[in-house]
Amino acid sequence: MTTTTGTRYVGSALDRVDSLEKVTGQARYAYEYSPRDLVYAVPVQATIARGEIVDVAVDAVLKQPGVIAAIWHANAPRLAPCDDAELALLQSRRVAYRGQYIAVVVAETYEDAREAAGLLRVEYAQEEHDVVLRPDHPRMYRPDHVNPDLRADTERGDPDTALATAPVHVDATYSTPAEHHNPIEPHATVAVWDSEGLTLHDSTQGASALRRVVAPLFGMPPAQVRVISPYVGGGFGSKIDVHPHVVLAALAAKQVGRPVKLAVTRRQMFAVTGYRTPTVQRVRLGAERDGRLIAITHDAYEQSSTLAEFAEQAAAASRTMYAAPHRRTTHRLVRLDVPTPTYMRAPGEAPGMFALESAMDELAIACGVDPVELRVRNEPATDPDTGLPFSSRNLVACLREGARRFGWAARDPEPGTRRRGRLLVGTGVAASTYPVYRAPSSASARAEPDGWFTVRIAAADIGTGSRTILTQIAADALRTSPELVRMEIGDSALPKAPVAGGSMGSASWGTAVVRACEALMEELERRGGVVPPTGVESSADTTKEVREEAKFARHAYGAQFAEVGVDPDTGETRVLRLLGVFAAGRILNPKTARSQFIGGMTMGLSMALLEESIMDREFGDYLNRDLAQYHIAANADVRDIEAVWLEEEDPHLNPMGAKGIGEIGIVGTAAAVANAVHHATGIRIRDLPIRLDKLVR
Structure with missing residues (x-):
């Protein structure tokens, strides 16, 4: 050796x-595995948002060439009860959202299965649906907890009195839309039953977790389920939870007694593989005239489905980010006739920090304090939420280094006064953070x-x-x-x-x-x-x-700086420069790290300017369900993007001294862009994305 x-x-x-x-x-x-005797499954989706299935006309389908089976609630194998009703595939005639899988056709070829699935006729008893998130919804409630098992609400001091008496205050409401993951590799499963149990070739972010969920659904111990997933073509959180297609493939394979291949199309992904919940967030800040915070309140309103509860921790970052003796954060949830949300890159922190960091920019203007200096003045000595010491916290160093690299010192704070050719030009800053988990x-x-x-x-x-x-x-x-x-x-x-x-x-x-x-x-x-x-x-x-690890507040930090150009006649916005400076412990591989940081920042740019899933209120479904209409950043949108990091030694983390970097790149980016747009135009955009019509006055 x-x-x-x-x-x-x-x-x-x-x-x-x-x-x-x-x-x-x-x-x-996953989709490239082709066992012997393989057949293909194509799901059938509900065309109503709420109601019951009255009849399924399968006779014409079963007569189609190559069709082996049509499976629906009346003839599907029974599954064991589970906590997530989203996975109770074909167990009931109830329809909980438009696009829900209500049947599946299995055939010798994919083409035969798709053709036959399109012929399946379903009769419904349709009911009135409710698909719109609003803060005053009568069914809004406080969840028991928010992801990842955090308290839904927190309060310290007397924030209401502190806000009422603060010399300077900001009270603003911010919103973010539903956003959908679009990994390069769509979700897919190949399910194979044999004498030893069930094998799933699946595109998943967690083979162990998937096995732990699927096995009891089919009444088996986990040892009888094997999940194989050596390569995954992107996930962004959409492949963490077990989604209906996995169970549907296994169920179909069990029914027909042959290996089954099922691919989720890009259009189907907009209904059955999760999305980032839309949010409405009210942030109130009270401060002294020099910008030092006295009080912070952050109230987040979100949606989930009637099938399962998914509560995102949008206000959680406000608990720990800045020093203030009086503070309150709340989360409220309403369960609508929509698909169940799921994790999406930096869940909670990405939409939550857009609201907080936009409000901090508004406070800086109200106090006449530089936005970088405002954040430095509100640096806490210990974690404001728990009182624990930080394992390490280099946010101020990120802000200072970013300001130096970006040329921030030469910035004129007056909005709407700088031009470059026909463009109005502005710069903005926002902080980033993400918890360290192990x-x-x-x-x-x-x-x-x-x-x-x-x-x-x-x-x-x-x-x-x-x-x-x-x-x-x-x-x-x-x-x-x-x-x-x-x-x-x-x-x-x-x-x-x-x-x-x-x-x-x-x-x-x-x-x-x-x-x-x-x-x-x-x-x-x-x-x-x-x-x-x-x-x-x-x-x-x-x-x-x-x-048994020691008690510390463990977080990664960063500072995002953006320069934008806005055409005052058309409202077209271009991000001219984007700089991120991060303190994330030891960087394990600079090459893969840079890719993660700039990938996250690019996703944040998309969040700021482009990404938006638009709900059709009449039919209860998303209107833009493909990459032609769901817009994301392309090469031309990312003109000058740079990610750097500070050398940070933190002995309180793990043997490698790493904090993790997959999420933090997106956090703060949208706020930095929105703050830069305000600096360029004098127009404050509090509702993402920053579309053309919001800037043309």
Whole structure:
């Protein structure tokens, strides 16, 4: 066995270890698995938003060429009850939202299944639906908690009195629309039943979690379900939860006794794979005349479906971001006749910080204080919500470094006065934050007799480079080179791991990998470095370590700076420059990190100017359900974007010292753009996206 001790690979810009497979087409995604005797399933979606199915006319469908089965609530296999009614596929005649899966047609070819599914006729007893979020909705209620198991409401001091007596105050309402994920790889599942149970080839952000949910639905122990997902073509949170298509594929395969392939079309994704809830948020700030905050209140209103509760933590960042002795945050939810929302990049923080950071910009103007300086003046010494010390907090350093790089000192604060050709030009700033999470995980490490090491963990690589990062982490822990490490991920048969989400993947999986590799190295040392022909293997579970970690407030921070140009005649807005400066612990791989940061910032640019899912109130469905009408940023929209980070050592995190970076890039970006638009035009946009019609007066 050969090991080295001098070279450290964590922190180096290692090329992706799976790059060859990806660029040559060798990487196999979920839909590309084609077992023998495969058939195809095409779902049928409800065309009403609320009501009951009266009749399903299947006779014509069953006569179509190649059709094997038409499955609906009257003939579908029974599923076990579960907490998420969204997954009770074909178990009831009730329709909870337009686009809900109400039947599925299985045929020998995809073309035959699609043709037959289009012929299925369904008769409904339609009921009046309610699909519009409004803060004064009579069914608005306080949820028991918001994601990820946080208190729905918090209060300290006497915020109402403090606001009433504050020398300066801001009271504004901000809104964000529903937004839909559009990963390059749409959701897909291949379901195979055999004597050992169920195998699912699925595009998922968490193989272990998917197995844990699906198994009881079919009355099986988790060991009888295997989820295989070595490559995932993007997720952005939409592939964390188990969505109906997974259950539908498994149900159809069980019914027909053959492997079933089911792909969710891009149009179907707008109904059945989740979205970011729209929000209405009221933020009130009370401050001294020098801008020092006295009180903060942040009230968030959101929607979920009648089938399941999903409550996003939109106001949570306001609990910890700035010092103020009086503070209150609330979340209210209404369950409508709509699909169930889900996680979307930086859930909670992305819409919540748009509201808070826009309000901070309004406060800076009201106080006559520079927006960067205002944030610095309100820097807390400890976490305002819990009183805990910060493990590290370098927000001020990010603001100062960003201001230096961006040339902020030369900024004229007066809005609507600078022109460049025909454009009005303005600059804006906003802070970013995202909590640091770490979940229990397991891993195994094995020394092979040929000198290689095999490390196994059921982690997911959703395009972020997890396989590469984990290889670097393992190489350092094993004191060897990455070329001698085989990293096996994306399979629920491997040691269990949490989902790729919440910026906790590398921290959670990496801890388990380090501990497994350390245990292996100890065993090899005990053996004098001799590896027998059968190899040597060690494993680790981090449950105890994670649960007993010291109490700190752990967060990543950043500062976003934007320069925009607005055509005063047409309202067209272009982001001319975008700079993000981040403090996110140790950066494990600069190459993959830059990709994550600028990817998040680009998504934030889309959030500010383009992304909006528009509800049709009459039919209860989203009008823009494809990439022709759901607009996202393209190359021409990202003219000059730069992401940098500070060197930050934080010993209170995990063995790698990493905070996670998948989410924080998007946080604050939309507010920075909106603040820059106000600086350019003097028009304050509080409702995203910033469309042309909102700027033409």
